[in-house]
Every structure is written in structure tokens, then in C-alpha cells.
Amino acid sequence: xxxxxxxxxxxxxxxxxxxxxxxxxxxxxxxxxxxxxxxxxxxxxxxxxxxxxxxxxxxxxxxxxxxxxxxxxxxxxxxxxxxxxxxxxxxxxxxxxxxxxxxxxxxxxxxxxxxxxxxxxxxxxxxxxxxxxxxxxxxxxxxxxxxxxxxxxxxxxxxxxxxxxxxxxxxxxxxxxxxxxxxxxxxxxxxxxxxxxxxxxxxxxxxxxxxxxxxxxxxxxxxxxxxxxxxxxxxxxxxxxxxxxxxxxxxxxxxxxxxxxxxxxxxxxxxxxxxxxxxxxxxxxxxxxxxxxxxxxxxxxxxxxxxxxxxxxxxxxxxxxxxxxxxxxxxxxxxxxxxxxxxxxxxxxxxxxxxxxxxxxxxxx
Amino acid sequence: xxxxxxxxxxxxxxxxxxxxxxxxxxxxxxxxxxxxxxxxxxxxxxxxxxxxxxxxxxxxxxxxxxxxxxxxxxxxxxxxxxxxxxxxxxxxxxxxxxxxxxxxxxxxxxxxxxxxxxxxxxxxxxxxxxxxxxxxxxxxxxxxxxxxxxxxxxxxxxxxxxxxxxxxxxxxxxxxxxxxxxxxxxxxxxxxxxxxxxxxxxxxxxxxxxxxxxxxxxxxxxxxxxxxxxxxxxxxxxxxxxxxxxxxxxxxxxxxxxxxxxxxxxxxxxxxxxxxxxxxxxxxxxxxxxxxxxxxxxxxxxxxxxxxxxxxxxxxxxxxxxxxxxxxxxxxxxxxxxxxxxxxxxxxxxxxxxxxxxxxxxxxxxxxxxxxxxxxxxxxxxxxxxxxxxxxxxxxxxxxxxxxxxxxxxxxxxxxxxxxxxxxxxxxxxxxxxxxxxxxxxxxxxxxxxxxxxxxxxxxxxxxxxxxxxxxxxxxxxxxxxxxxxxxxxxxxxxxxxxxx
Numbered sequence: 001x002x003x004x005x006x007x008x009x010x011x012x013x014x015x016x017x018x019x020x021x022x023x024x025x026x027x028x029x030x031x032x033x034x035x036x037x038x039x040x041x042x043x044x045x046x047x048x049x050x051x052x053x054x055x056x057x058x059x060x061x062x063x064x065x066x067x068x069x070x071x072x073x074x075x076x077x078x079x080x081x082x083x084x085x086x087x088x089x090x091x092x093x094x095x096x097x098x099x100x101x102x103x104x105x106x107x108x109x110x111x112x113x114x115x116x117x118x119x120x121x122x123x124x125x126x127x128x129x130x131x132x133x134x135x136x137x138x139x140x141x142x143x144x145x146x147x148x149x150x151x152x153x154x155x156x157x158x159x160x161x162x163x164x165x166x167x168x169x170x171x172x173x174x175x176x177x178x179x180x181x182x183x184x185x186x187x188x189x190x191x192x193x194x195x196x197x198x199x200x201x202x203x204x205x206x207x208x209x210x211x212x213x214x215x216x217x218x219x220x221x222x223x224x225x226x227x228x229x230x231x232x233x234x235x236x237x238x239x240x241x242x243x244x245x246x247x248x249x250x251x252x253x254x255x256x257x258x259x260x261x262x263x264x265x266x267x268x269x270x271x272x273x274x275x276x277x278x279x280x281x282x283x284x285x286x287x288x289x290x291x292x293x294x295x296x297x298x299x300x301x302x303x304x305x306x307x308x309x310x311x312x313x314x315x316x317x318x319x320x321x322x323x324x325x326x327x328x329x330x331x332x333x334x335x336x337x338x339x340x341x342x343x344x345x346x347x348x349x350x351x352x353x354x355x356x357x358x359x360x361x362x363x364x365x
Numbered sequence: 366x367x368x369x370x371x372x373x374x375x376x377x378x379x380x381x382x383x384x385x386x387x388x389x390x391x392x393x394x395x396x397x398x399x400x401x402x403x404x405x406x407x408x409x410x411x412x413x414x415x416x417x418x419x420x421x422x423x424x425x426x427x428x429x430x431x432x433x434x435x436x437x438x439x440x441x442x443x444x445x446x447x448x449x450x451x452x453x454x455x456x457x458x459x460x461x462x463x464x465x466x467x468x469x470x471x472x473x474x475x476x477x478x479x480x481x482x483x484x485x486x487x488x489x490x491x492x493x494x495x496x497x498x499x500x501x502x503x504x505x506x507x508x509x510x511x512x513x514x515x516x517x518x519x520x521x522x523x524x525x526x527x528x529x530x531x532x533x534x535x536x537x538x539x540x541x542x543x544x545x546x547x548x549x550x551x552x553x554x555x556x557x558x559x560x561x562x563x564x565x566x567x568x569x570x571x572x573x574x575x576x577x578x579x580x581x582x583x584x585x586x587x588x589x590x591x592x593x594x595x596x597x598x599x600x601x602x603x604x605x606x607x608x609x610x611x612x613x614x615x616x617x618x619x620x621x622x623x624x625x626x627x628x629x630x631x632x633x634x635x636x637x638x639x640x641x642x643x644x645x646x647x648x649x650x651x652x653x654x655x656x657x658x659x660x661x662x663x664x665x666x667x668x669x670x671x672x673x674x675x676x677x678x679x680x681x682x683x684x685x686x687x688x689x690x691x692x693x694x695x696x697x698x699x700x701x702x703x704x705x706x707x708x709x710x711x712x713x714x715x716x717x718x719x720x721x722x723x724x725x726x727x728x729x730x731x732x733x734x735x736x737x738x739x740x741x742x743x744x745x746x747x748x749x750x751x752x753x754x755x756x757x758x759x760x761x762x763x764x765x766x767x768x769x770x771x772x773x774x775x776x777x778x779x780x781x782x783x784x785x786x787x788x789x790x791x792x793x794x795x796x797x798x799x800x801x802x803x804x805x806x807x808x809x810x811x812x813x814x815x816x817x818x819x820x821x822x823x824x825x826x827x828x829x830x831x832x833x834x835x836x837x838x839x840x841x842x843x844x845x846x847x848x849x850x851x852x853x854x855x856x857x858x859x860x861x862x863x864x865x866x
Contacts, residue, residue, distance in 0.1 A: 005731055033766050037733035041725055041761040044827070046813040047700045048535065048723070051741030051748050052820045053765020055734035057773070060747055107768060149769035244745045247774060301772040301785065349788075353803050 009035055026099040030106040058108040060245035065115050065291065067232025072225035075178040076123035079190035080225050083118035083130050090131040091117065094138040098147065107148040109297075110138060116291060117156040119226025120284060120331075121163070123176040124194055129167055133159040153338045154298045157331050164331075175201075175222040198222050200283045200327040207271050209278055216281035227287040237290025246294045249306040250313075254289040255280060257314025265318060273322040285317065288330035298338045302348040309344055313337050369584070370577055370595045375613045377781040378601040379814055381535040381742065385756035388657040388719070390541030391667035397472045401444050401674030402712040404454060405430045405462040408503025409516065410437035411862055412461045421448045425672075426475035426650045428498070429464055436862055438503035438515050443652040443672040444468035454711060458704070463712075466674070480648030484558050492562055492645055493520070499644030500651040500715060504637035506607045507626035507859065511562065517626050517855030517862070523563040524629040525615055528556065528638055532573040533604040535700045535759060536659035536721050540576050542668040543635055543655060549579075552635065553586035555642035560590060563631065569614050571596045602701060603812040607632040609781055620851045621782065621808040624863075627853040634718070651715045660700075661758055662686055662693035662722025671713065677720065678709035685722055694725035694761050701813045726760035733764065744775050744818040768821040776815035776825055782808045786815035786825040793832035799841055806832050 012028040015021055034055060042049060072080040091114035099106040117134045118125075125133075137159025142151040164171045175198055176191030185191075199221050202210040211221045219229035227233070240246040262279040265272075279285070293299060293313055300309050313333050320329030406412040413430035417423060423442035430440035446468035454463040477498055481487050487495075493511035496502045502509045508516035510523060530540055544552065560568055568590065572580045574597045587593045596614055598604050604613070607625040610632055611617055617628070625632050636655060643649040657668050663684055671680055677695065685693050695706040698718045706720075713720075730736070738748035740758035750757050776786040784805035792801060806829055815825040 002731060034734070035731055037730035038763055038766055039727040039729045040763040040766070041694075041727050042763060044705065044824075045696075045699070045702050046817045046826075047694065047696050047703075047705065047721075047761050048742070048759050048817065049763045049765075049822065050745075050818045050820065051738050051743040051764050052745045052818075053734060053822060054768045054771065054820050055765065056747065057745075057820050059734055060745075105766065105768075109771070147769065149771050243747045244775075245747070296773045297771050301774055301777070301788065303774070303777070349785075349804065 005035055023100050026104070026106050027096055030099075033105075054108050057245045058111050060243045061112050061240055061291070062115055064236035064240040064245075065112075065119065065226070067236050068119055068226035068229055068287065069115065071219055071229030071232050072119060072123070074184040074186060075180075075219060075228060076176055076225060077179065077185035077188035077190045080118065080123060080185070082127060083121065083125065083225065084115060086127045086130045087118045087134045088114040091134040091138050094135055094143065098143045102147070104147070109142070109148045113138060113142070113155045116226075117159055120156060120160050120224050120287065120292075122170050123178075123191055123225050125163070125170050129163055129170065132166075133163040135159075136162040149297055151297060152342075153335055154292055154295050157292060157335050157338075160331060161335060178220070178222060178228075180220060198283070198327070199278070200321070203274055203278070203282075204327040209274065211282075213277050213281055216278075221282075224284060224287075227284040230281055230286050233286045233290060237286070240290065240294075246290070247296070247306060249303060250294045250299055250310045251289040253307045253310025254293055254313045254317075255285070257311040258285060258317055259314075261315045261318040265322060269322065273318065279318060279321070283321075283328045284330040288334055289313075292330075293334050293337070298341060300341045300344045300348070302345050305341070305344040305348045308348070309337055309341060370580055370597050372574070372597050373571075373613045374599040374601060375604070375609055375781060377779055377783060378533075378603065378609075379744065379779050379818070380599070380601050381533075382600075383750060383754065383756050384535055384742075385740075385758055386659060386661040386663065386666050386723075387536060388539050388542070388659045388666040388668055390539045390545075391665075392542045392545060392655070392670060393667065394670040395672075395675070395680065397444055397468060397470060398672055398675045398679055399468050399470070400449075400676065400679075401442075401466050401468065401672060402454060402676060402710075403429065403440060403443065403464045403466065403674040404456040404712065404714050405440055405464070406456060407440055407500070407673070407714040408438060408716050409505065409508035409862065410503055411435050413437055413440055415451050415462055415464050417448050417451075417464065419448050419450055422446070423448060423466060424475050425473065425652055426477075433513060436514050436517070436858060438497060438500050438508065438513070441500060441650045441652055441673075442466055443674045445471045445473065455708070456711065456714070474649070474652060476648035477644065477650060478648070480645060482646060484554065484561070484645050487645070489561050489564075492558055495645045495648070496562065496641060499640070499649070501637065501640040501644045504640060504651070504716065505631055505633040507624050507631070509559070509562070509631060509633070509637075509641070510626075516631070517624070517858040518629060520563050521565060522629050522854055523566040523631050525569060525631070526559060526563055526566040527569045527571060527607075527610050527614055527625075527630060527632045528635060529571040529605055529610055529632065530573070530576070530635040531571060531598055531600065531604045532575070533598075533600045533602045535602075536657070536666075536719065538636075538655070538657035538659075538668065538719055540572070540579055540635075542657070543639070544579060548639060549583060549586060551642040551646075552638050553583055554646065555638035555640075556587060556593070557590060558641055558645050559633075559638065560592070566592070566631070568593045569596060570594070571598055571610060571614055573598065573600045575600070602814065603781055603810070605634075606781075606810055606812060608810045618851075620853055621810065623851075623853060623856060624859050627856055627859060628851055629854065636718070654713065654715055654717055656680070656713060656717055657719035658684060658722070659719050660696075660721040660723045661760075662695070662724060673715045674712045676710050676712050677706055680713070680720065681709065681722070688724070691724045691726055691728060693722045696721040696723070700759060701817060702811060721759075723759045723761060726762040728762070730762075744779060745820075763822055765820070765822050767823060770821055770823060773820060775818045775820065779814045779818050781812060781814070782810055784808050786829060787823075789832060790823060790825050790828045793828060793835070797832060797835040797839065801832055801836060802841065806836065809833070
């Protein structure tokens with residue numbers, strides 16, 4: 001088995017060693033590293049290394065997303081699988097193209113972006129729109145900033161924002177009627193009808209709540225592909241946090257802040273602001289809090305900054321939902337806060353330094 | 366103070382638990398080596414000039430390097446024999462003169478004059494004299510202060526004496542091997558002796574939490590010393606670093622970038638105290654050292670008593686596991702912050718604590734990222750040992766390829782001095798500016814934990830070290846920030862010894 005793998009990889013490497021396929025070197029290198037593991041050893045201290053690497057970290061996040069993806073297929077049919085495949089293919093090609101141009105190794109980040117992106121789209125989004133969106137997200141959201149670790153905005157959200165502005169109709173009306181009971185979407189290609197509005201759109205229109213907490217938890221309410229099966233999102237999100245592939249501070253402070261601001265504002269404006277349980281369980285909040293706001297690259301890295309970021313996100317989410325013309329706000333809140341994340345970090349670091357120097361001066365005086 | 370054990374811990378750090386290959390409490394005294402290489406710099410101080418010529422006959426315990434005008438402690442011949450060569454070796458990262466002695470195989474040694482079976486009969490000056498002539502005064506992070514210019518501060522400047530045996534590293538010597546026979550009494554007497562040299566110092570004895578009973582029994586023996594305090598600490602790396610001992614035990618701020626001695630703190634390990642006892646009561650210079658042989662690379666991890674200057678290869682011979690698949694990597698003292706031993710003919714000096722052998726594991730593991738990792742240690746909880754009590758295996762494999770920083774924050778979560786290593790790394794790549802001081806580059810104590818946990822496999826600690834050096838090159842240090850806060854003593858002298866600009 002191992003021999004087979006090794007000879008396969010060796011063959012791939014020979015193929016791109018020279019000649020016309022030389023440009024594909026990053027691809028075979030990435031496959032080589034992923035399939036066979038590393039042979040690098042520590043030459044200087046520390047002589048041991050943590051077992052974790054970026055590949056495993058991304059794999060853990062993908063594992064955390066699996067319940068949402070499977071639920072998406074169950075609710076909306078195998079078309080969702082086609083969306084995911086499209087997203088991976090186009091997103092992967094964009095990443096590979098950049099790795100080839102830059103002559104740098106392929107980074108694993110697109111594996112998460114490529115899965116998250118279709119999960120935050122309406123279930124009837126045409127495949128070509130998925131392709132355009134993921135290309136836009138990876139290209140303008142990540143690569144033009146310099147690639148992995150340098151992007152300011154979450155690439156998947158950049159792609160979604162682009163689609164929601166360029167093709168607004170898919171977000172306004174094309175919410176599919178989900179399959180329910182029995183084999184569900186596992187025996188269907190796609191949804192049968194495009195009628196229902198999401199609970200958040202209902203609330204925006206009529207100030208009435210059209211669903212109940214249990215339906216929201218198990219996903220029996222229309223929404224984006226991956227955001228409806230909230231029980232799975234919570235379990236997957238906790239898995240990621242417990243595994244330490246994601247930080248607990250952002251989701252905890254984001255959700256806590258939504259709950260608190262909804263509690264206060266619902267008391268003041270019960271018509272405009274939905275109650276706490278509905279705020280927490282509707283729309284893309286849980287998915288956004290666990291898998292998008294918590295993206296380490298685009299959120300603050302200082303611990304205090306992460307709390308500030310999460311709390312502000314919560315307030316923004318509740319305010320935009322209540323006071324703007326938009327039914328859902330998680331995407332805008334996160335993109336807005338992505339933009340100020342470096343500012344938050346700077347402020348936190350400067351404040352800590354000021355505290356330290358004032359103490360020095362006091363002690364010296 | 367007996368019976369009162371104070372528990373302490375610090376935030377950050379990392380607990381290396383359940384590693385296979387911990388040294389057993391066994392102790393074997395190795396036969397006297399045929400040949401020793403004596404570095405003329407051992408412990409704290411500057412390198413000395415050898416006082417002997419090739420061809421001269423020397424005896425174990427004979428002083429072969431001494432200069433009372435320099436900040437130093439004497440260096441001894443450690444076996445009986447003839448000087449075959451005076452050379453220069455690569456030792457503690459610099460070229461140091463060294464004396465090679467061909468031994469005659471006899472195991473006698475010269476006792477120090479002026480020792481006393483009852484140290485209370487001796488005056489402090491006589492004790493200092495014995496400590497100096499035995500070489501014990503060079504032990505500890507910055508030496509033991511005596512009248513002989515052995516540390517950057519004087520004995521009267523010492524406010525605190527910290528004696529530690531924390532076992533917080535991946536592999537640590539077993540306390541059971543150190544405290545055999547009458548060594549508890551010897552340790553207590555050694556502590557008393559040190560207290561007589563540094564009468565103003567409060568004494569703090571720090572051990573791992575698993576050694577509370579040992580700590581209590583030592584506390585009972587030291588009941589006569591009112592200034593002794595006992596501490597049990599978490600085995601949280603890098604608890605044994607002087608910076609972490611000062612902040613967790615004394616709850617004082619540390620002048621990062623300087624030494625514990627600069628604020629009047631002397632930090633010694635437990636074995637140094639035994640050397641103090643041996644010097645004063647038995648008249649034995651520091652010619653022997655108890656070394657732990659740790660790690661999965663040894664057939665039987667345990668402890669050996671060896672003469673100082675014994676070449677590492679003669680200790681390893683017959684004790685390393687032989688494997689056709691993988692070479693063993695040998696590391697001195699610590700897997701996290703120790704030095705790799707590339708030349709096995711180099712000797713152990715009087716500060717050596719342990720030799721660690723682990724597989725230099727360049728074997729590739731297919732789909733390593735997707736495996737449950739039966740024996741992997743990690744800051745994450747995604748490997749089996751995080752959930753089940755299975756032994757972890759140490760190896761030098763990096764477990765991944767280097768990738769750009771994704772700001773996951775692990776480095777900041779484990780950093781014991783609470784800086785953000787990735788921030789300094791990313792900034793230093795772009796420019797070397799005073800901002801790095803603001804980010805706390807000088808606070809880095811070089812524990813290497815950030816490099817250990819980094820999932821992107823970035824050598825953060827090394828980059829921070831390089832950034833510090835570049836900052837010093839442009840004449841920027843943190844003295845403006847920290848000096849006013851502290852009453853620092855002997856800074857320039859410390860920098861001179863440590864070759865810091």
C-alpha cells in the first residue's frame with residue numbers, strides 16, 4: 001500500500017520535474033507533501049514539534065463543517081453536492097494558478113473557503129454563479145492581498161457579497177422549499193419549489209415569527225444551504241473550539257453580545273427587534289459566529305481584541321437586523337469588522353504599552 | 366516553616382506530560398574515563414588560561430585554571446594522568462581553550478584543604494574560599510557570589526536564593542536519583558551553608574507538585590532556618606527558567622533582558638546545592654556530575670555519575686538504541702532550549718544536567734495530517750494522547766511543512782511572558798524598528814515554546830532572537846524602559862561575561 005503510494009507520487013514528481021508540465025510543480029509538490037508526510041527534522045532547538053500542522057487544522061475545520069454539508073444535501077438534494085464540487089474545482093484552480101504564477105507552494109486555506117462558500121448560498125444558486133462567486137472571493141478576497149494569511153476580508157464572504165450585489169435576485173426570492181422526512185434530499189436532485197421566505201424575511205415583513213426554536217435547531221426552516229441545521233453547526237463549532245483549531249473567544253463573545261443586545265433592545269422595541277432565542281437561532285448567525293467571524297486571519301489576534309471584535313459584531317448584527325432594510329446582517333457585520341480588526345489590535349497593543357510605561361514612570365518617580 | 370508548602374503556577378506555558386523515555390531513578394557510577402577534555406569555561410564566568418603545559422602530570426581535583434582577577438571560578442583536572450594536549454573546542458556556542466588529559470585509570474582525587482565535617486565550625490570566609498576552590502561557585506544561572514569575584518553581585522547584595530528541581534521540561538532528571546542515601550541531609554546542610562554565605566537572602570526551595578513529600582521532609586530537616594520557604598509548582602514548561610521562577614515564586618517583576626543576579630536573586634538547581642555540601646564538608650571539588658540519560662533513544666533511560674570532561678560518545682557507547690531505520694539525535698539538557706550535540710567527541714562540563722537521545726525521525730508518514738496520532742503531543746486536542754493516558758513519543762520530525770502565519774494565536778497562548786511572538790515575527794520581516802520594543806521583543810526569554818506549537822512550523826523564537834540582535838546592532842535596547850523600574854546591579858559585567866553588546 002505504502003509502496004504503491006510512493007511510486008505513484010514518484011511518478012507524479014517525474015512528470016513535472018521538467019518539460020511542459022514543469023509549471024504544475026506546485027500541484028505535485030502539494031500532493032507529495034499531503035500524501036507522504038514530511039521528512040523535515042529539527043536541526044536546532046526546539047528539537048520536538050507540535051503534531052499539529054496547517055493541513056490538520058484545516059481538516060478539523062472541515063470536519064466541523066461536515067454536519068452542515070450533509071444536512072444541506074438532505075434538505076436540498078444532491079444539487080448541493082454539485083455546488084460544493086463546483087466551488088472546490090474553481091476555488092482550487094484559482095489557488096493553483098496563483099501558486100504556479102508565484103512559484104510558491106499551494107496553501108491549504110482554500111479547502112475551507114471552498115466548502116464554506118456554497119454553504120452560505122441559497123440552495124438554488126446556479127452553478128455558474130457559484131463558480132463566479134468563489135473565483136471572485138478567492139481572487140479579490142485573498143490572492144490580490146498576497147495570499148494566505150495576508151487577506152483583510154474573509155474570502156468566502158467577499159464572494160457572497162459580490163453575488164448578492166451582482167445577482168440580488170437569488171437572495172431575494174429563490175429560497176427553496178426544503179425536503180423533509182424520510183430520505184429527504186438524498187433521493188432528489190434539487191428542490192421542487194422556490195416559494196418560501198426565510199424566517200428573517202418573514203419577521204422583517206410582518207414583525208411576526210413564523211417558526212419555533214426546535215424547527216430552527218433541526219433546520220426545518222428555509223435558509224442558506226449550510227446555515228439551517230443549527231444543531232450540527234453548534235456541535236461542529238464546539239468540536240472546532242474544543243480541538244483548539246478555532247478560538248473560543250470570538251464565538252462566545254459574538255453570541256453573548258447578540259443575546260444581551262437583543263434582550264435589551266427587544267425590551268425597548270419589541271416590534272422591530274426579535275426576541276433573543278429567535279435572534280440566536282435564525283439566519284446565518286451561528287454559522288457565521290463559529291466558522292466565519294472566527295477565521296483567525298481576518299479577526300484580531302490580541303485576546304482582548306477578539307472580545308471587542310465579538311461584542312461589536314453582536315451589537316452590529318442586532319442593530320442592522322432591526323433598523324436597516326436588510327433582513328440578515330451577519331455577512332455585513334463580519335465584513336465591516338474584518339476591516340477594523342487591525343485597528344482593534346493596534347489599539348489594544350498601544351493601550352497595553354501605555355499602561356506599562358505609565359507604571360514605569362510612576363515607579364521611577 | 367516545615368510542613369508549609371506553598372503552591373504556585375504561572376499563566377501560559379505548556380505541560381509536557383507522559384513522554385516515554387523518562388529516566389528511571391537508577392544511578393550507575395561510570396568507571397574513570399581514559400581521556401577527558403576539560404573546557405576552560407565551565408559555568409558562569411569568562412574562559413581561563415590553562416596553567417599547565419602538555420606533558421605535565423595532573424591529579425584529579427588539581428586546579429588547572431584559576432585567575433582571581435577575572436570573573437571566574439577555578440577549573441580542575443578531573444582524572445589522574447598526563448596532559449596530552451592544550452587545544453580549543455567549540456563549547457557553549459563559542460571557541461574555548463580546553464585541556465585534554467590522558468588518564469591512568471585510578472579513581473582517587475585530591476581533597477580540598479580547610480574542609481570541615483561540621484560546617485558550623487567554619488567562618489563564612491572559609492566557606493567562600495572552599496566554594497571558590499571547588500568550582501561550585503560557578504554553578505547556577507549567574508554563579509554563587511563569594512569574595513572571589515564569582516558572580517556579578519556580592520554576597521551581601523543577594524536578597525533571595527531560589528533552589529529548584531521543577532521537572533517541567535519534556536525530560537527531567539528523576540528526583541529519586543538525586544536524593545539517594547543521605548543526600549536529603551546533605552541537601553539541607555548545603556542549603557544552610559549557602560545561607561551562611563548569603564545571610565540576607567530568603568531561601569526558596571521549589572519542586573514539582575509530585576515531589577511534595579520530598580519537599581516536606583527537606584522542610585523538616587531545615588526547621589532551624591526560619592527564612593526557608595517551600596513551594597510546589599506545576600510541571601509547566603518553562604517553570605525552571607530564572608525569569609519564571611522570579612515571577613512565580615517571588616511575585617516580582619523581572620528585568621527582562623537582564624539576569625536574575627542583577628536584581629539580587631541567585632538561582633541554583635538542586636544538584637548545585639549538593640556540590641556545595643560536598644565542597645565544604647567533604648572537600649570534594651566539582652569533578653563529578655550526575656547526568657540523566659533520557660529519551661526514547663536510550664536502551665535504559667536512567668542516571669550516571671561521570672567525571673566532568675568525559676566525552677559524550679564514551680557515555681553513549683552501548684547505551685543508545687541501535688536502529689537500522691533511524692539515527693539517534695543527541696541533545697544536551699533540554700529538548701526545547703538545549704543544544705544539539707553534533708560532535709560527540711565534545712565533553713560534558715560541570716553544568717550539564719542530562720543527555721537526551723531521540724530518533725532523528727525523517728521517516729515520512731503517509732497522510733500524517735489525517736491520522737489519530739497515537740503518540741503525538743500537541744497544543745490541540747486532536748490527537749489520541751489528549752484523551753487517553755497513552756505515552757507520547759519524542760522525535761525530531763517537524764510534522765508538517767512551513768506555511769504563512771495565519772494568526773491562530775497559539776504562540777501567544779503558550780507564551781510564558783505574554784508577548785505575541787507572531788506579531789514580532791511578522792513585523793521584523795518587514796522592518797526593524799522601535800515598535801519591536803513596544804511589542805515586547807526584549808521580554809522574550811528564549812524558551813522556544815512558540816516555535817514548538819506553531820502549526821505553520823515557523824521558527825518564531827529564532828526570528829525574535831534575530832530581531833533582538835538587529836535592534837542591538839542599531840543601538841536600540843529596552844534599557845530606557847526597564848532600568849528605572851529596577852535597582853539593577855552588575856549589568857555591564859553580566860553583559861561582558863555573556864558577550865552581549
